[in-house]
Amino acid sequence: MEILRMAGICKEFPGAKVLKNVHLSVEQQEIHALLGENGAGKSTLMKILTGIYTMNSGTITYQGKQVQIHGPKEAEELGIVMIHQEFNLIPELSAAENIFLGSEAQFTRFGKINWSALVNASRQYLEQVGLKVHPKTPVSRLSVGEKQLVEIAKALSKKARLLIMDEPTAALTEVEKEKLFGIMRSLIKQGVSIIYISHRMEELFEICHRVTVLRDGEYIATLGIPETTIDQLVNLMVGREVSKRFPKVKAKPGEVVLRVNNFHNQKLSQINIEVKAGEVVGIGGLMGAGRTELARAIFGLDPVNGTITLKTRQGYFQGKFKHPRDAIAHGLAMVSEDRKDQGLILPFSVQENLALPTLDQRARLGVVNRRQESRMTKKYIDMLKIKVSGPSQRVGSLSGGNQQKVVFGKWLETNPSLLILDEPTRGVDVGAKVEIYELINQLTSRGIAIILISSDLPELIGMSDRIYVMSEGKITGHFTHDDVTEEAFMHCATGGVQ
Template sequence: MEDKRDDTILSIRGMSKSFGRNRVLDHINLDVKRGTVMGLMGENGAGKSTMMKCLFGTYQKDEGSIYLDGKEVNFSGPKDALENGIAMVHQELNQCLERNVVDNLFLGRYPVNSLGVIDEKRMKNEASKLFRKLGMTVNLDQPMRNMSVSQRQMCEIAKAISYNSKVIVLDEPTSSLTVQEVDKLFEMMRMLRDQGISLIYISHKMDEIFEICDEISVLRDGNLVMTKSAKETDMNELIAAMVGRVLENRFPPVDNQPKDVVLSVQHLSTKFEPYLQDVSFDVREGEIFGLYGLVGAGRTELLETIFGIRTRASGRVYLNNKLMNFSCAKEAMDYGFALITEERKANGLFLKGDLTFNTTIANLHAYKSGAAISDSKMVKATANEIKVMHTKCMGPGDMISSLSGGNQQKVIFGRWLERSPQVFMMDEPTRGIDVGAKYEIYDLIIKMAKEGKTIIVVSSEMPEILGITNRIGVMSNGHLSGIVNTKETNQEELLRLSAKYL
């Protein structure tokens, strides 16, 4: 191989990987230049995660070579990769939530003093120095559990930097971040790039890819179909490369016709932090009502309180003028409420189950034959949801853990659709989903609204909340700071309202 050390830090040559007869990667060639941000895009199931797992040694590649700084490398696992200068910040953060920031930073490599005792003072000093250098203010002693997803993610990036990484892979890093937090992340990324560190940025968010990346590579069906300078391509070309066809619009027409008020939330407040304070709003039949706000504004808490899984201090919820006072999720489900949670893996999926189990678990009574539950009915229902949702998989018997994040999200959607809910609440429903699949989800949401379902959507993506809703409620520090008509508002007004109670 010719020596490209001058400007190429990471070079992948002829990488292939198959699972059984399914070829997931097909002779991938990819170069990442020193001190640049490489955007990596592709639909769910295109092979992005598999390529990264082969790079980090989580999977053993079938063929091909990896060169880091001109030398061939074969990592035995992520720890080996980390110690040799390649780090990854995962979308689903794997941290010891009961331990504090310093413990998580030094996990697996605690420094010891001359007596062989863990040197806590040194750990604290090094952590302080690192966060200062990154311009981050963090309480080093607090357990990770008390931090927001964005703060925990910043800690994970800090950990990657502490290993003196030459290449840092960021997998969907902004999926739980607000606009301001994304700006902060990008500032940090530019600083790292200017220090000569290379970043691989995996994302489905087009606007961000063009804002932060120097080059963009696209995977489709296990093939690398495009690598271009960000300046030499545009959104339409990227989408066509990803989905293999031209997608005229990012959002389907929002042509649902809301009718009378179905859901009424009145003066809702919660007992425990983060507090909701006197939140009131109405949602109509067949309406798509968006909830926007900064992370920690209380959007998730609002959905959880309505759903009965967070304790209410005061306030009332009415459905069709009937008082709803749920003390648990089952009661809410029995009255036709559904909730898609933000954290898929933590509280949305049964990771040791197959697609059939994950699709049918919330609706078992519907698959009975006599007194017993019918396997064939469950499999048939799952096959139908796979078809409706265009889920990429081999069949109902696939383990849910073998699917890409976006396809897992489609299974969760299918599970709730099996219950035909009247009020469908969705917390970041397209988090980590590619542009083609997003369009399908948007289509589905609008179709459900047309069928008379009442829909509440939480989203941190400004274009999304403006692209698929009829009205938007903006949360700010536990308060509902305003409700606007989507067609009559803009990004500036949403940002202004989200800062009202800060």
């Protein structure tokens, strides 16, 4: 029996048809995947369902009745609740306060909140999601996985019958992901239905019952998970055959470009690695293993003891970088894991973002040569196939995949000999992922050395020539592309030594 049917949904913005006759049907007690590339219309469809946008035409039938939803509050009153990829939590408030934020009236009498009743009521929801923390614990003290559980508890407090989860595992460890999946299965048994949005294809086959595919704002197909394959879903998403999800080209490594010697600080312990020209060296491990901390230390963002030996165009550098500008000057570049906060200035244009790290190369007496800047921008828009209306388009309005390409472009213009990629495909759709993988192949063919940090284990194994595994700030394993297995990797990632 259906809990939701969206039929013939159309949505237009000035000059653009975003949704064209889209359909979505969700059964009761079902986990239903909504799949599509960035820009396919998934977010717009969910914003219509939650009342943020008004559709131009179509119908929504919920729990057997045709409804019109005029805002998020109305959607929540119907039991339709969305958990966004970026948490809607206030770090300074407690878990209990976040759970009932906006719903305090039920605990209020004569203008005064009964805090004891609010805290006690929050306990049942924290227990329901298996989060064993005191309700008064500030959210700022919780891990990413624990924050995710607070978001779910918050949704349950609103008596959710239809839960929308957008990229819920993007920042979770494998252990946290499995815990989340267990909670999702428990919610289904309690009568909750779930719409699940994720670019991690393997997860769909682990947790979902059916999948609906959108492409370019149009409905393509709805399939039972047992009746399809990853390759078939990829082809439906991108509208063309993608022969390989990980089109790895075997490296022909050159001489050592980077050698890290005994790096150690509060987060790292006796790290020794090396990276050769033209190879991809993966850095893997569970969340909190120290992967990003290692990258930041190499790039001069965090203080560290130990030394690096780096082959530069001028010779060899030995020591450590005290500031990223020194690292950049010696041929290093870094695509950070959080492109929105650390990689881009969202209100700036595509051209302004591409130009930032190399402004001095096109400036004379403090005046930037805009003609050179425009030529540089066109070069990277064409080379990286960045989908933009023009160089002046605000970068914050681009899809995740195109934003990531802008980050790549700005660092490639620095002409690096070593490129550090920290979660380069997080929040990026399948089609854009393959384009990024092909770009990695192009870079290594030019002799550029790459450090690849990824929480996506198939990606890490599929695209790396060698892999170092980290656990609690230490290197616990080292594998080649040919001898690594998921079992051996996880053994080292959980503290076992190779």
